[in-house]
Amino acid sequence: MVAPEFQDESRIFDNRILLRKNKSITVNKNRLVFKGLKDKRIHLDVYLLELDPEYAYPHYISKADINKKIRLGDSVFQFLEVSNGVLQLKIVDLYKS
Numbered sequence: 001m002v003a004p005e006f007q008d009e010s011r012i013f014d015n016r017i018l019l020r021k022n023k024s025i026t027v028n029k030n031r032l033v034f035k036g037l038k039d040k041r042i043h044l045d046v047y048l049l050e051l052d053p054e055y056a057y058p059h060y061i062s063k064a065d066i067n068k069k070i071r072l073g074d075s076v077f078q079f080l081e082v083s084n085g086v087l088q089l090k091i092v093d094l095y096k097s
Helices: none
Strands: 005-007 010-013 016-020 024-027 030-038 041-048 056-062 069-072 075-082 086-094
Touching: 010 024, 016 024, 016 030, 056 069
Parallel strands: none
Antiparallel strands: 005 010, 010 016, 016 086, 024 030, 030 041, 041 056, 069 075, 075 086
């Protein structure tokens, strides 16, 4: 279980993440930034804090794949809901290193 955390209006509660557009949240040594929707794709930047905390690794996920699980950094998530302003994720697994 993940402890509640609040950063820039995004938050984690239980195993769910509410990530607001252009805001960040840190999960398991990774910083996630939801950049919004473009051409029916979710744009999410992932910062690997232990490797290179200043470099964003962009991910583009089709809205058609919203119910699939995806690995971002060393964690696995499932997308629950998305709008242009908010992305909701479920934490499926946190790999410990």
